[in-house]
Amino acid sequence: MALSITAHGYSWRHADRDELAVGPLDLSIDAGEKVLLLGPSGAGKTTLLHAIAGVLPAESGEATGELFIGDQPPDPRRGETGLVLQDPDSQVIFSRVGDDVAFGMENLGLPADVIEGRVSSSLTAMGLNLSHDHPTAALSGGQKQRLALAGIHAMAPQVIILDEPTANIDPDSAVSVRDAVLETQAATSATVIIVEHRVDLWLDHVDSVIVLGPDGLLTQGSPRRVFGDPELAEALAECGIWVPGSAGSLTGDDRNPVDSVPDASSMSAGEVVLRTEQLSVARPRAKVPAAIGLDLSIRAGEAVGIVGANGAGKSTLALTLAGLIPEFDGQVSALGSLGSGAKRARPFLWPSAFLAPRIGMVFQEPEHQFLRSSVAEELALGPRLAGWSTAQVEERVAELLGVLGLEKLSDAHPQGLSGGEKRRLSVAAMMAPRPQVLIVDEPTFGQDALTWAGLVELFLDTLDHGSTVVAISHDHAFLDAIGAHRFFLNGAESPKLQTSVAGDTREGRVK
Amino acid sequence: MSEALSPPSAVDKIGAPEVTVHDPGQLIPIVRRTPLVRCNPLTKIAVALILMVGTLLSIDVVSAGVVLGFCLFGLPATGLDLRAGLKRLWFLPLGALLAAWGTAILAEKTGAVVIDLGPILMTTGSLGAAAAIFLRALALAIPLIVLASTIDPRDLSDALVQRLRLPEVVVVSVLAASRLLGLLVSEWQTLSMARRARGIAGGSIVRRTGSLFAGIFVLLVQSIRRGTTLAMAMEGRAFGRPGRTWRRTSTFGSGDCVALVVSLTVCVLAIVAAHMFGTWNPIVGG
Numbered sequence: 001m002a003l004s005i006t007a008h009g010y011s012w013r014h015a016d017r018d019e020l021a022v023g024p025l026d027l028s029i030d031a032g033e034k035v036l037l038l039g040p041s042g043a044g045k046t047t048l049l050h051a052i053a054g055v056l057p058a059e060s061g062e063a064t065g066e067l068f069i070g071d072q073p074p075d076p077r078r079g080e081t082g083l084v085l086q087d088p089d090s091q092v093i094f095s096r097v098g099d100d101v102a103f104g105m106e107n108l109g110l111p112a113d114v115i116e117g118r119v120s121s122s123l124t125a126m127g128l129n130l131s132h133d134h135p136t137a138a139l140s141g142g143q144k145q146r147l148a149l150a151g152i153h154a155m156a157p158q159v160i161i162l163d164e165p166t167a168n169i170d171p172d173s174a175v176s177v178r179d180a181v182l183e184t185q186a187a188t189s190a191t192v193i194i195v196e197h198r199v200d201l202w203l204d205h206v207d208s209v210i211v212l213g214p215d216g217l218l219t220q221g222s223p224r225r226v227f228g229d230p231e232l233a234e235a236l237a238e239c240g241i242w243v244p245g246s247a248g249s250l251t252g253d254d255r256n257p258v259d260s261v262p263d264a265s266s267m268s269a270g271e272v273v274l275r276t277e278q279l280s281v282a283r284p285r286a287k288v289p290a291a292i293g294l295d296l297s298i299r300a301g302e303a304v305g306i307v308g309a310n311g312a313g314k315s316t317l318a319l320t321l322a323g324l325i326p327e328f329d330g331q332v333s334a335l336g337s338l339g340s341g342a343k344r345a346r347p348f349l350w351p352s353a354f355l356a357p358r359i360g361m362v363f364q365e366p367e368h369q370f371l372r373s374s375v376a377e378e379l380a381l382g383p384r385l386a387g388w389s390t391a392q393v394e395e396r397v398a399e400l401l402g403v404l405g406l407e408k409l410s411d412a413h414p415q416g417l418s419g420g421e422k423r424r425l426s427v428a429a430m431m432a433p434r435p436q437v438l439i440v441d442e443p444t445f446g447q448d449a450l451t452w453a454g455l456v457e458l459f460l461d462t463l464d465h466g467s468t469v470v471a472i473s474h475d476h477a478f479l480d481a482i483g484a485h486r487f488f489l490n491g492a493e494s495p496k497l498q499t500s501v502a503g504d505t506r507e508g509r510v511k
Numbered sequence: 512m513s514e515a516l517s518p519p520s521a522v523d524k525i526g527a528p529e530v531t532v533h534d535p536g537q538l539i540p541i542v543r544r545t546p547l548v549r550c551n552p553l554t555k556i557a558v559a560l561i562l563m564v565g566t567l568l569s570i571d572v573v574s575a576g577v578v579l580g581f582c583l584f585g586l587p588a589t590g591l592d593l594r595a596g597l598k599r600l601w602f603l604p605l606g607a608l609l610a611a612w613g614t615a616i617l618a619e620k621t622g623a624v625v626i627d628l629g630p631i632l633m634t635t636g637s638l639g640a641a642a643a644i645f646l647r648a649l650a651l652a653i654p655l656i657v658l659a660s661t662i663d664p665r666d667l668s669d670a671l672v673q674r675l676r677l678p679e680v681v682v683v684s685v686l687a688a689s690r691l692l693g694l695l696v697s698e699w700q701t702l703s704m705a706r707r708a709r710g711i712a713g714g715s716i717v718r719r720t721g722s723l724f725a726g727i728f729v730l731l732v733q734s735i736r737r738g739t740t741l742a743m744a745m746e747g748r749a750f751g752r753p754g755r756t757w758r759r760t761s762t763f764g765s766g767d768c769v770a771l772v773v774s775l776t777v778c779v780l781a782i783v784a785a786h787m788f789g790t791w792n793p794i795v796g797g
Contacts, residue, residue, distance in 0.1 A: 055743040083747030091744035104748035324704040356710025368705040
């Protein structure tokens with residue numbers, strides 16, 4: 001039996017902030033309703049989900065107003081709600097896949113024989129064909145996200161709460177994961193609340209859309225009503241909501257990135273700066289390579305998109321190209337202007353101070369890269385190390401803050417930002433000193449339409465300055481917008497380079 | 512079970528064929544599931560404790576030698592990747608040797624002089640004590656290493672809750688937190704890479720120290736954040752609700768009996784042998 005969700009003047013303020021993180025809100029979600037929750041980056045969507053799931057620690061902030069699940073305040077111990085968090089890495093509970101999926105069911109007190117069957121069926125439903133004893137530490141980011149979904153799938157809760165459930169999942173599989181969520185809903189007729197920036201993926205399958213603005217609820221209604229209303233559409237676009245079917249219009253204003261993409265002929269004119277021959281990549285201490293037989297030639301000023309299914313070794317390849325982990329087999333060589341002045345061709349052997357101005361790497365988890373205590377200092381660090389003058393540094397920092405919409409947060413601590421804000425900051429901090437090659441791992445994670453366009457603009461500016469961009473991304477719209485060649489990784493199989501350029505394969509945001 | 516997990520083309524490159532995907536957090540990988548590996552974790556702990564008693568009670572070559580001999584003889588039964596173990600723990604015999612060296616020089620000088628190089632004086636008595644220390648160190652270390660490598664933390668928590676009736680909320684929380692502890696190592700590696708990518712690794716001592724502290728701070732922030740998120744994720748899946756069940760039942764089988772009887776026999780044998788050879792040298796009351 002599904003449960004309704006109601007809020008009367010509900011708000012939440014984090015203990016260390018003056019402004020409210022959520023609300024005040026009035027909400028009414030019917031039992032069994034499927035709701036898509038939208039809002040700009042930093043609007044408090046995640047906090048609201050945590051409140052509904054009842055997992056906001058009471059000591060970390062202050063709630064006012066009322067929030068009810070059914071007719072009671074949220075309490076996760078009743079087992080009515082199942083929550084999948086944004087960060088796939090931190091929500092793995094046990095060291096074996098089977099135990100992790102079983103965790104929720106054990107808490108609910110299900111008998112062991114029921115648990116065993118459901119572990120298998122939930123893993124299959126989420127497309128994780130792994131043995132129950134598979135170590136969770138060996139899973140990729142996307143696989144961990146599926147694992148968390150499988151855990152909720154198995155619990156069959158009355159309210160399903162999902163925070164960006166497909167953000168780290170490749171677009172081809174995102175559809176199957178979505179369908180698995182919908183099937184779970186159909187079987188249990190649970191109430192579902194989803195936060196997701198891929199609006200198109202869910203739009204035809206939800207009953208209503210709730211939009212959070214910067215000051216509380218902006219609108220609530222059926223998808224047709226919310227997106228059919230031209231006046232509302234404008235307000236949504238201002239908030240940076242992805243308005244479906246208008247991917248072009250998002251970037252169709254004065255800064256149309258697609259127009260400024262250099263055409264294919266000018267791209268191939270650049271010299272080769274990074275080359276790999278029969279490269280195999282693996283994490284340090286791993287015995288088996290994550291991907292083998294990679295032949296890549298990356299040219300100056302071109303954009304390369306590395307795509308492939310979860311667990312194909314994309315992040316490992318990025319770290320190897322960036323000279324941060326040693327090659328498993330074969331070699332990465334820096335050539336031409338990138339390699340000039342280097343004693344050795346392998347970037348892995350370069351000293352840190354020599355490497356950073358040449359090859360920049362943005363990690364999958366932004367938190368790892370923050371070293372300073374304010375956003376502005378974080379952005380200034382790279383240019384200052386590169387020997388820029390104070391005036392140049394200040395100008396660059398101001399420019400980046402503006403494009404990314406982080407001006408108001410320039411004095412904030414990087415670790416205290418929202419997920420989407422951290423992502424933008426980590427990209428900008430690496431871009432700031434204009435490295436010759438910029439390697440980025442999932443740069444558009446958690447972005448709304450406006451911040452997404454800002455990121456695209458930054459990447460195009462980087463390319464215009466003659467730098468090379470290597471992007472690992474499931475976001476095909478992003479790769480198209482920066483005019484990236486695609487390089488497909490298939491894990492153990494031989495990879496193939498698809499020579500199409502953005503212009504001739506225009507794919508949708510979601511296949 | 513694991514055919515799909517390891518790419519066959521990779522096999523010839525790494526020598527031994529991979530049986531399964533190893534947990535990166537494991538001390539020494541298990542390559543075969545032997546009867547000993549399948550034993551209840553409580554049995555494994557008991558076996559290690561019993562062998563420890565056999566070694567610890569007396570400082571002499573015979574009792575330590577019997578236990579060590581049995582351990583070495585029994586190593587194949589542990590199913591561990593012995594070559595990987597030697598690679599990772601090569602310093603253990605070396606450490607034992609160092610301890611023995613110290614004993615040989617410093618122990619009471621009884622018996623005939625064997626080596627006399629001024630300050631370095633070794634007698635048969637001190638060399639005997641040194642040999643006993645060497646054997647004892649190894650005889651103590653090997654069972655503990657095998658214990659640490661073959662116990663699956665989840666099996667242990669199953670046994671602790673179901674057999675020893677320890678409070679489940681505490682055991683499960685510790686179990687989940689211990690996974691985070693293992694993550695710290697890989698987290699630190701990522702942080703080091705991230706600092707290198709930003710150009711602040713290396714350089715002068717002052718810079719290195721500065722970047723080290725920045726790294727430690729981020730590690731701290733990350734651990735707290737991860738801990739909070741993990742607690743949320745666990746709560747979000749109804750953890751803390753009364754009436755928890757367990758997916759697996761922790762059982763004792765005939766294998767557990769055999770392991771216990773064998774280890775007890777070895778323990779008794781070690782003590783009896785030491786008495787028979789007249790080397791018994793108890794640590795208390797001797």
